[in-house]
Amino acid sequence: MPIMNNVYRHTTAGKHLTDLADYEAAGGYVALKKALGMDSDDVLYQFHRSGLRGRGGAGFPMGRKASFLPKDSPHPSYVVCNGDESEPGTFKDREIIEFNPFQLLEGIVMAGYAVRSHQTYIYLRGEYEHQANVLRAALAQAKAAGYVGDNIAGSGYACNVTIYLGAGAYICGEETALLESLEGKRGQPRLKPPFPAVAGLYHSPTLINNVETLAALPPIIENGGDWYAAIGPEKSPGSKLFSISGHVMKPGNYEIVLGDTTLRELIFDIAGGLRPGRAFKTCWVGGSSVPVLTEEHLDTPLDYESLQGVGTFLGSGGCIVMDDSGCVVRASLRLAHFYRHESCGKCSPCREGTNWMEKILQRMVDGTGRMEDLELLDSLFGRISGKTLCPLADGAIAPIKSSIKYFRDDFVRVIENGSPRPEPMWEVAGV
Amino acid sequence: MTAADIKAHIDPIRHEYADGRSLVLPALKYAQTEQGWLPPEALAAVAEATGYSQAYVESVASFYDRLYLEPVGKRVVSVCITLSCMLRGSDELIEGMCEHLGVEHSHGAVTTPDGAITIQEAQCLGACDKAPCIQVDAENTIGPLGQSEANALLDELRAADRPRELWR
Numbered sequence: 001m002p003i004m005n006n007v008y009r010h011t012t013a014g015k016h017l018t019d020l021a022d023y024e025a026a027g028g029y030v031a032l033k034k035a036l037g038m039d040s041d042d043v044l045y046q047f048h049r050s051g052l053r054g055r056g057g058a059g060f061p062m063g064r065k066a067s068f069l070p071k072d073s074p075h076p077s078y079v080v081c082n083g084d085e086s087e088p089g090t091f092k093d094r095e096i097i098e099f100n101p102f103q104l105l106e107g108i109v110m111a112g113y114a115v116r117s118h119q120t121y122i123y124l125r126g127e128y129e130h131q132a133n134v135l136r137a138a139l140a141q142a143k144a145a146g147y148v149g150d151n152i153a154g155s156g157y158a159c160n161v162t163i164y165l166g167a168g169a170y171i172c173g174e175e176t177a178l179l180e181s182l183e184g185k186r187g188q189p190r191l192k193p194p195f196p197a198v199a200g201l202y203h204s205p206t207l208i209n210n211v212e213t214l215a216a217l218p219p220i221i222e223n224g225g226d227w228y229a230a231i232g233p234e235k236s237p238g239s240k241l242f243s244i245s246g247h248v249m250k251p252g253n254y255e256i257v258l259g260d261t262t263l264r265e266l267i268f269d270i271a272g273g274l275r276p277g278r279a280f281k282t283c284w285v286g287g288s289s290v291p292v293l294t295e296e297h298l299d300t301p302l303d304y305e306s307l308q309g310v311g312t313f314l315g316s317g318g319c320i321v322m323d324d325s326g327c328v329v330r331a332s333l334r335l336a337h338f339y340r341h342e343s344c345g346k347c348s349p350c351r352e353g354t355n356w357m358e359k360i361l362q363r364m365v366d367g368t369g370r371m372e373d374l375e376l377l378d379s380l381f382g383r384i385s386g387k388t389l390c391p392l393a394d395g396a397i398a399p400i401k402s403s404i405k406y407f408r409d410d411f412v413r414v415i416e417n418g419s420p421r422p423e424p425m426w427e428v429a430g431v
Numbered sequence: 432m433t434a435a436d437i438k439a440h441i442d443p444i445r446h447e448y449a450d451g452r453s454l455v456l457p458a459l460k461y462a463q464t465e466q467g468w469l470p471p472e473a474l475a476a477v478a479e480a481t482g483y484s485q486a487y488v489e490s491v492a493s494f495y496d497r498l499y500l501e502p503v504g505k506r507v508v509s510v511c512i513t514l515s516c517m518l519r520g521s522d523e524l525i526e527g528m529c530e531h532l533g534v535e536h537s538h539g540a541v542t543t544p545d546g547a548i549t550i551q552e553a554q555c556l557g558a559c560d561k562a563p564c565i566q567v568d569a570e571n572t573i574g575p576l577g578q579s580e581a582n583a584l585l586d587e588l589r590a591a592d593r594p595r596e597l598w599r
Binding site for chain 1 (some may be wrong): 444447448449450451452453454455456457459460481490491494495496497498509512513514515517518519553554555556557558559560562566569570571572598
């Protein structure tokens, strides 16, 4: 159960590297200089060798994604960093930016070099204005030191980084919605294909990666792709930040080697376990858009394949834990409320369907539900799933459908009796 | 805020975007810093500064939670009510805060009669480690907050002067 501080060591070692001199003293920018001395394709090949998978949620191999960008496009290519981080339970990108902004800036410039881009963007959710200020200050230092701009580190390579803020919309974390937002439009997803690698920002080849993915690149170039690929299981190499929250004693971000740590170890050892006298009820292990797990899944190793093996997803690594004081129906209702609120409205099955999901769960919680509502929800899921442009609607269904599967008795009890108000507020002072 | 003020804000960053439409969102956010919301005059100024119609810039503004097309209070307090915060008592927290402010709790935004504070439910703020957490305008999200701390913060906000620029 090792807690790792390897890839994001600067983030989780407790020392904040918001000053360039400190970052350089910790070995920062050695990797970028090394990358700039290599051929772009060789840098890309190292990304590929590493087996690094996208850390935003989808888990698509980063090197492969980058290799999809055409090399002979008449349009300029772009790198866009997805820092919209709005998945409930997820707050890892926030800490990377707050504590280690240069590692992200180093990573994004390196990615830019690999795909021959001279303009990159970091899109942050509007609520991260404070984090944007940290990043702006770091960017100013990086520019002054020649790590961003023309002729980076004397290599002749030019790359600009632009920070762009959203204004409050979960859907802008979906890559094509993010591009729409960055183009000054309503943040609604596009029909794919074409994929962003071919026609992304301004209809040009675009590489989009999450903050955590791009921040992993400097250590990969510094130590080589094979070094990274050798960490953890073959199909899920490397380390990952898990954000853990909810009913645990020590919520926070923890970097673990994929495959080395079980869900039980994450919750009970790393995150300090539950309150005394409480038992584990359920958790949303990869953000709120994934199927829930139960006690019988606690010994599952945390990696992409193992979690898929028990019917869920590693997702963003935002693990929300609920103990036996919580009510799964009430939790489902809260998530349905979230997805209804955040549905962009473009696809009717999502716009209408999330609304109905919330209404049905609300009447269950209010004690006016009907037994047929369980079948009604099930038929609703079938009418929504796979019928929308983006994964938001399927993400809304997954936690609720799985909750009904594992905790049907709880739903029946709530339909019969309603759900009591939650117990008194978590004792803040005691945490 | 005039179109010229907005142009002075966006012109220096125009070269970073291949299409000037990308400046609509930064222009809207900047225009909002003056009054804390976007009255029709502000939308007209954004339209003039960016070269898009007022209808277009309003359609963009209406998409985003943090762009306000109705008047809001001197300070906007967003209380996260999504799952991690709910599990740690956000529902009672926001109800207690509304009671302290003397306003009726609603799922939407509600402003105190004196216009000092708008309190609203927020979807996940990305600070679940600090649950239950709240954000004042677009300042750094804080938490975990007990009821008395939250109420004290509201009193402080009410007493303090309005920031010169309202980034929210």
